[in-house]
Amino acid sequence: MTDSYSRLINTPLGKxxxxxxxxxxxxxxxxxxxxxxxxxGREVLVLGGEGADPLAARLLSQxxxxxxxxxxxxxYAAVIADFSAxxxxxxxQETALALGHALKGMAAHxxxxxxxxxxxxxxxPGTAAARAGVVGLMRSVAHEVRRGATCNAxxxxxxxxxxxxxxxxxxxxxxxxxxAYVNGQxxxxxxxxAATDPDRPLAGKTAVVTGAARGIGAAIVRRLSAxxxxxxxxxxxxxxxxxxxxxxxxxGVALQLDITAEDAGRRIAEAASARLGPIDVLVHNAGIxxxxxxxxxxxxxxxxxxxxxxxxxxxxxRQLLDSGALGPAPRFVSLASTSGIAxxxxxxNYAASKAGIIGMxxxxxxxxxxAGGTVNAVAPGFIETEMTRAMPAVTREVARRLxxxxxxxxxxxxxxxxxxxxxxxxxxxxxxxxxxxxxxMVGA
Amino acid sequence: MPDAYVLGGNRIPFARSHGTYAQVGNREMLTAALDxxxxxxxxxxxxxxxxxxxxxxxxxxxxxxxREAVLGSALAPTTPAYDVQQAxxxxxxxxxxxxxxxxxxxxxxxxAGGADTASDAxxxxxxxxxxxxxxxxxxxTLGQRLAAAAKIRPGDLKPQAPSTEEPRTGLSMGxxxxxxxxxxxxxxxxxxxxxxxxxxxxxxAYERGFFDDLVTGFRGLxxxxxxxxxxxxxxxxxxxxxxxxxxxxxxxxxxxxxTPLTDGAATVLLGSREWAAEQGLTPLARVVDAxxxxxxxxxxxxxxxxxxxYAVSRLLRRLDLGFADIDSFEIHEAFAATVLCALAAWESExxxxxxxxxxxxxxxxxxxxxxxxxxxxxxxxxxxxxxGRIVATLAKQLHEDSARTGRPQxxxxxxxxxxxxGVAMVLEADASTA
Numbered sequence: 001m002t003d004s005y006s007r008l009i010n011t012p013l014g015k016x017x018x019x020x021x022x023x024x025x026x027x028x029x030x031x032x033x034x035x036x037x038x039x040x041g042r043e044v045l046v047l048g049g050e051g052a053d054p055l056a057a058r059l060l061s062q063x064x065x066x067x068x069x070x071x072x073x074x075x076y077a078a079v080i081a082d083f084s085a086x087x088x089x090x091x092x093q094e095t096a097l098a099l100g101h102a103l104k105g106m107a108a109h110x111x112x113x114x115x116x117x118x119x120x121x122x123x124x125p126g127t128a129a130a131r132a133g134v135v136g137l138m139r140s141v142a143h144e145v146r147r148g149a150t151c152n153a154x155x156x157x158x159x160x161x162x163x164x165x166x167x168x169x170x171x172x173x174x175x176x177x178x179x180a181y182v183n184g185q186x187x188x189x190x191x192x193x194a195a196t197d198p199d200r201p202l203a204g205k206t207a208v209v210t211g212a213a214r215g216i217g218a219a220i221v222r223r224l225s226a227x228x229x230x231x232x233x234x235x236x237x238x239x240x241x242x243x244x245x246x247x248x249x250x251x252g253v254a255l256q257l258d259i260t261a262e263d264a265g266r267r268i269a270e271a272a273s274a275r276l277g278p279i280d281v282l283v284h285n286a287g288i289x290x291x292x293x294x295x296x297x298x299x300x301x302x303x304x305x306x307x308x309x310x311x312x313x314x315x316x317x318r319q320l321l322d323s324g325a326l327g328p329a330p331r332f333v334s335l336a337s338t339s340g341i342a343x344x345x346x347x348x349n350y351a352a353s354k355a356g357i358i359g360m361x362x363x364x365x366x367x368x369x370x371a372g373g374t375v376n377a378v379a380p381g382f383i384e385t386e387m388t389r390a391m392p393a394v395t396r397e398v399a400r401r402l403x404x405x406x407x408x409x410x411x412x413x414x415x416x417x418x419x420x421x422x423x424x425x426x427x428x429x430x431x432x433x434x435x436x437x438x439x440x441m442v443g444a
Numbered sequence: 445m446p447d448a449y450v451l452g453g454n455r456i457p458f459a460r461s462h463g464t465y466a467q468v469g470n471r472e473m474l475t476a477a478l479d480x481x482x483x484x485x486x487x488x489x490x491x492x493x494x495x496x497x498x499x500x501x502x503x504x505x506x507x508x509x510x511r512e513a514v515l516g517s518a519l520a521p522t523t524p525a526y527d528v529q530q531a532x533x534x535x536x537x538x539x540x541x542x543x544x545x546x547x548x549x550x551x552x553x554x555x556a557g558g559a560d561t562a563s564d565a566x567x568x569x570x571x572x573x574x575x576x577x578x579x580x581x582x583x584x585t586l587g588q589r590l591a592a593a594a595k596i597r598p599g600d601l602k603p604q605a606p607s608t609e610e611p612r613t614g615l616s617m618g619x620x621x622x623x624x625x626x627x628x629x630x631x632x633x634x635x636x637x638x639x640x641x642x643x644x645x646x647x648x649a650y651e652r653g654f655f656d657d658l659v660t661g662f663r664g665l666x667x668x669x670x671x672x673x674x675x676x677x678x679x680x681x682x683x684x685x686x687x688x689x690x691x692x693x694x695x696x697x698x699x700x701x702x703t704p705l706t707d708g709a710a711t712v713l714l715g716s717r718e719w720a721a722e723q724g725l726t727p728l729a730r731v732v733d734a735x736x737x738x739x740x741x742x743x744x745x746x747x748x749x750x751x752x753x754y755a756v757s758r759l760l761r762r763l764d765l766g767f768a769d770i771d772s773f774e775i776h777e778a779f780a781a782t783v784l785c786a787l788a789a790w791e792s793e794x795x796x797x798x799x800x801x802x803x804x805x806x807x808x809x810x811x812x813x814x815x816x817x818x819x820x821x822x823x824x825x826x827x828x829x830x831x832g833r834i835v836a837t838l839a840k841q842l843h844e845d846s847a848r849t850g851r852p853q854x855x856x857x858x859x860x861x862x863x864x865x866g867v868a869m870v871l872e873a874d875a876s877t878a
Contacts, residue, residue, distance in 0.1 A: 233483075240480065240661035247483035248518035254483035256656045275486055275724045 003384070003400060006407055026407035027148045029180040030109040032416060034199050034226075038176035040109045041077035045070060047098045048082025048115070054163025055080065070102040077107045078175050082115045082162050083137075086130040096137055103145065111175045112151035114138040115162050118188045131155075135186050142184030142439045143404050150179065150405075153186040160189050160428070169193030169425035178420060181413035183404050184439030192427035201423040203228030206276045206327070208268055210259055211286030213239035215385045216335070218246045219411030220283055223419045225250035229281060232272050234259065259286050259312045265319025278327040281422040282320065284313045284334040287353075289387075294348040302349045309353030314360060321371055330373035333421045334361055335414075336433050338381045342442045354379070358433045365431030374430035376421045381437025382408040405438035446716045448543035449727035450871065453836020454481035455710035456662035458824035459669040461562035465707040468663065470499045470506060473709035474513040474559040477829075480660030481555065481711045482518040485725060491520040493551035496538040497558050497711070498528040500827035500862075501565045509559075519555075531861035532778065534558045535710060535831020536734070536869060542714050543731040552719040556835075558828025559709035573600035610862065612742045617749070617862065618779065622688025622697055624747030625781035628788045632696040635780035636680040639701040639821045641811075642777060646818025647673035654817060658836055670704060670824040687779075701780035706824030710832030712839075729839035729855070734869040735759035741864040746799075749782045751866025752858040753789045757800040759868045765854070767807045771845060772855040774838045775809075776830055777820040782860055817841060831859060835871070842873035 006026045008014045017023065030040060044064040046056040052068075059080075060066045067074065081099045086092055099112070106112075116134035123131065135153060142151040152174045160166045170193055173179055197203060207224045211217035212233035221231050231252040235243040240256050247254035255271045257264055272279045287309045290301035313334060320326060339347050340354025361377045368375040382388060382399045388408065391399070400408045417436045420426055456476050459465045465473065474497055482488050497510040506512070511525040530537040538556035545551040569577070573596060580592040609616050625635075649655060650667055659666075685695035687702065713725075720727050737755035739746035752775075760766065767790070775783045789795045790806040797803065817837055820830060834857055842853040852874040860866050 237656050237659070238661060238666045240659075240666065241476070241663070244476075244480045244483040244660055247486075248479055248488040251486065251488045252483075253486040254480075254660075256484075256660070258653070261653065274726060 003408065005397065024401050024406040026405060027108070029148050029405065029407075030177055031180045031410075031412070032177040036177065038198070039077040039111065041075060041107050043067065043074055043076050043107075045076045045079045045102050046082070047079065047095050047102070048162070049085055051085050052080070052082040052162050054161065055082065055167075058163050058168060070098055073105065075105050075107040076102055076110055078111045078113070079106070080113045080115065080171070083134045084115050084117050084156055084162055086116070086134065088126045089130050089133055091130055092133055092137065099141065103141070106145060106149050108147040108149065110145075110149040112141060112145065112149065113171060113174045114141070114151065114153040115167070116153055116155050118155040118157060138186065139184045139439070148180070148405070150183040152179070152182060152184065155186050155188045157188065157190045160191055165195065166191045166193045166428050169195055169427075170429060172198070173420045173425060178416040181405065181409040181436050181438050182417060182434065185435050187429055187434060188432060190428040190430070193429075194424040194427055196423050196425045197228075200228035201425060202281070202419065205229040205280040205422070206232070206272060206278060207281035207283065207422065208232045208234060208272055208279055209283045209285055210234040212246060213242035215387060216380065216383060216411045216414050217285040219415040220285055220418050221246055221250055221252065223412060223415035224281065224283075224422065225252065227419050227423075230276050232268070232276055234268060235286070259316065260307050262315070263319075264312065265316035266323065268316065269320055269323040269325035273325045279320065279325055279330060280327040282330070282332045283418055283422065284316070284332065286312070287335060289347065289350050291346045291350065293346050297349065305349040305353050309350070310356040310360065313357065317364060321367065326371065326373070328372050329424070329427065330368065330371055331422045331426070332368065332373070332375040333418045334375075334377045336377040336379040338379055338435065338437055338440055338442050341379060341435070361433065362431045368430060374421070374427060376426070376429060376431065377433040378414060378417045378421065379433050379435045379437070380409065380414045381435065381440035381442070383414060384408040384410055402442060403438035403440040407438065409436060409438060445547050446549055446718070448546035448714055448731045449717060449720060450729045450731060450835060450839035451713040451715050451720050451725045451727060452481070452485055453658055453710065453712045453832060453839070454484055454660055455658065455829065455833055455836070456480070456708055457659055457665040457668050458706045458708035458826055458829070459665055460824065461705040461707050463563070463669055463707070464663055464665045465561060466563040468561065468707070469564045470502065470559040470561055470709070471509055471513050471516065473561065473662070473707065474509065474557060475516040476660070476662050477557060477559070477709040477711045478513055478517040478519060478555065481713055483660070484657060485713060485723070488518040489520050492523045492555055493553045494542060494545065495519070495523055495525040495555040495557070496528050496542050497525075497556065498534040498538065498828050499559050500529065500531055500534060501560055501562060502529070503566045529828070530867070531863055531865060532776070532825070532827045532830060533736070533859050533861040533865055533867040534828035535833070535835070536857070536859050536867040537831070539712055539714065539731065539831060539835050540734040540867070540869065546714060546716055553715040555711050555713055557709065557711035557832045558830075560826035560828045561707040562705040563707050568604045570600050570602055570604060572597065576600065610741075610748065616687075618687035618697060618702060620741065620748035621779045621781055622691060622695065624750060624785050625696060625779075626688060626691050626693040627747070628785045630696065630781045630784045630788065632694070634784055635696060635701040636677055638777070638780040638783060639680055640675055640677055642815060642818045642821040643672050643675045645816060646671055646822035649817040654840070658840060668823045670706060671822050697779060697781055701821065703778060703820045703825040706826045708824065708826035708829045710829040710836070712832045712836050726843070728843040729871040729873040732870040732872050733759060733763055734867060735762070737866050739864040746864070747785065748864055749778055749860035749866075750785065750789065751864055752860050752868055753786045753866070754800065755866045755868035756790075756856065756858050757796075757802065757806060759870060760806070763870060765870070767809060769854060770856045771813060771853045772816060772838060772841055773809050773814045774819065774834045774855060774857045775815060776825075776834060776859040777815065778825065778860055780821060786858065834859065835869070839871055839873070842871060846873040
């Protein structure tokens with residue numbers, strides 16, 4: 001908990017005032033620490049028809065206390081509601097109402113995961129309505145839950161069953177403390193997800209992180225390193241001193257490089273191949289802002305943001321895919337932004353670049369699939385960083401509260417989502433943009 | 445005998461004294477240079493065979509400067525270290541000594557370097573005060589203490605700042621060079637042109653990213669503070685001479701064609717081929733051989749900064765090489781005139797015959813092969829750091845040229861130093877290091 005409002009509101013007096021005045025009441029989130037239980041309790045409720053039985057059995061085998069029906073006076077640490085068999089909107093009712101019943105006793109920091117199927121134009125209209133409806137339901141529940149609980153959805157592609165390994169790997173992320181600031185988000189799951197060591201999911205992997213010297217980039221480096229990866233840290237020469245410190249902190253290798261250089265991809269490939277080995281993970285984090293209302297925008301501001309934030313990634317991806325320097329299952333993760341989803345006053349260049357990233361990863365999924373890998377984006381919402389500390393106080397305070405968790409995230413929240421998408425647990429997830437925003441109202 | 449290779453380098457940008465690094469000491473600068481090297485080559489918490497570095501302007505508290513810098517750095521605290529000092533050739537001597545240990549099989553990895561600051565130079569109490577204070581320390585009784593204290597005179601309290609004056613002649617380095625410059629008839633324009641080329645070439649090297657893996661920013665500086673990319677012959681020509689004004693000949697040496705006092709630190713990573721392979725590091729160039737020389741400048745028989753002219757000649761003779769065998773020359777630009785005097789001496793039949801014992805002159809240095817990435821006139825010259833800067837820069841250039849041409853590349857380094865000293869070294873990048 002980093003902001004002073006949150007500190008005030010979590011004092012006994014503050015709590016009473018918040019309740020009386022209807023003020024936001026953010027609670028300190030339960031975040032990942034090595035060796036600490038992922039769920040805040042043992043009681044797990046699995047809702048849905050027979051299709052959910054294998055999932056219930058799997059959770060039982062993990063030592064959870066599994067229930068199939070909501071029981072009174074039970075504080076559930078997690079509720080998994082399976083809607084994957086829904087063929088008509090009317091099919092949602094029974095499980096939806098059972099979920100509602102369970103919500104009353106939900107444990108603080110509990111996790112709700114809704115299982116559904118991605119709606120597609122090829123579906124029967126009734127089935128598509130039911131499938132799309134699940135996402136609306138999930139988003140509403142995410143708004144309704146309190147006390148640090150979250151609700152997200154896994155949309156299982158045909159052939160991925162609720163109790164399968166394919167579904168279990170991403171499910172584990174959404175149930176864990178690693179997803180503390182992910183709320184109200186759907187992820188589509190294809191086959192491929194593999195179980196990973198919960199505390200060292202990236203053991204033995206080689207990762208490259210651009211923009212690694214500061215802020216979210218440095219947090220990503222620390223996360224990937226703590227999760228077992230060896231890291232090549234890339235940043236511009238002007239950030240060399242900070243880059244050195246982060247690199248030495250994690251025992252990584254620093255590469256001073258302007259990613260807009262024509263041969264940036266080749267130079268990253270060379271440095272990684274020589275020093276660390278084939279690249280398993282690449283995180284395109286480097287980005288800049290040059291804010292100006294479009295009416296006042298000049299060429300330099302527009303061009304530099306597009307060049308750094310998106311054109312460089314397109315060029316590097318091309319060079320790296322052709323380089324032979326990638327491992328057998330390369331996972332690339334790009335940093336997008338909620339500005340790229342909702343747009344933002346004064347950020348037409350930035351929003352264009354970040355929306356561009358969302359389009360880019362969707363379009364590159366197939367190419368990465370041919371290389372055995374995945375490509376995704378993470379879109380952070382309001383994150384407490386040096387950059388947001390520099391915002392005007394009122395703007396900052398409003399931005400911070402405009403999400404279901406009523407607080408800003410921390411850099412490691414973003415890093416955790418990146419780490420998940422970089423791991424083999426996310427092998428069935430590609431071409432997608434995962435928001436880490438506490439369910440921000442912006443662009444929702 | 446195993447070979448010793450230059451595997452890489454790192455320095456902090458050099459800053460003009462009393463500028464960006466005014467509040468920073470040698471230890472901090474050397475530590476930063478070591479940290480940047482550790483980050484670049486993934487050496488954090490790794491034990492290196494030995495680290496040797498030094499400083500010319502050194503506080504007495506920095507008696508173990510290099511070891512203290514290692515302890516403050518990201519390197520393993522079990523890395524041994526020692527201090528070296530050979531005036532402006534300190535960095536060269538460090539590279540040379542450690543390379544020889546590698547060649548003897550005593551080390552498989554090493555880091556050579558140096559740091560200097562004129563901003564944080566030690567200021568010494570007067571000799572009189574020093575003696576009285578020591579006497580005071582030896583005093584046992586109150587009476588003895590009072591007697592010792594009473595001997596201190598107001599005149600004793602004047603501190604002594606360090607200077608670049610030669611202790612035996614009382615002349616500054618610039619005044620010494622001015623005598624040599626005049627003796628060789630080196631013209632002002634030639635000096636300014638050399639200075640201009642240094643600035644333009646250093647700036648161009650930064651522009652093409654050549655220093656991305658040789659320099660790490662420090663204290664907000666990411667390029668050398670002395671670099672003037674926009675310098676012109678007109679600007680350089682407008683400067684007033686600062687050295688040699690009392691000589692009969694026209695004074696030609698200005699602040700523009702002489703190196704300013706500079707703060708900075710540089711390091712070079714050295715290792716055997718086997719160690720490099722284990723670390724996944726690319727050998728850039730082999731340390732072939734080196735030679736030191738000294739001249740009798742006190743009697744005036746030879747110019748103060750002319751020793752490397754002799755060292756180069758002897759080294760090439762030992763290796764049976766001529767200038768035609770050298771692909772890249774790095775001649776330290778203490779002053780533009782230092783370089784030009786050396787070039788003139790090697791071209792002079794008389795000098796080469798009488799002083800170097802050669803039947804033919806060594807010949808002309810192709811200017812397109814000389815200091816191709818700029819040198820001290822542009823980068824600045826923190827005395828002990830210059831050797832490391834030159835060795836790492838040349839090794840990288842030779843490696844690139846060798847990879848580009850597919851042919852072995854040989855480089856020659858010449859560094860002059862106070863006290864009439866000079867060191868020459870030959871590096872070689874062969875096809876196997878490319």
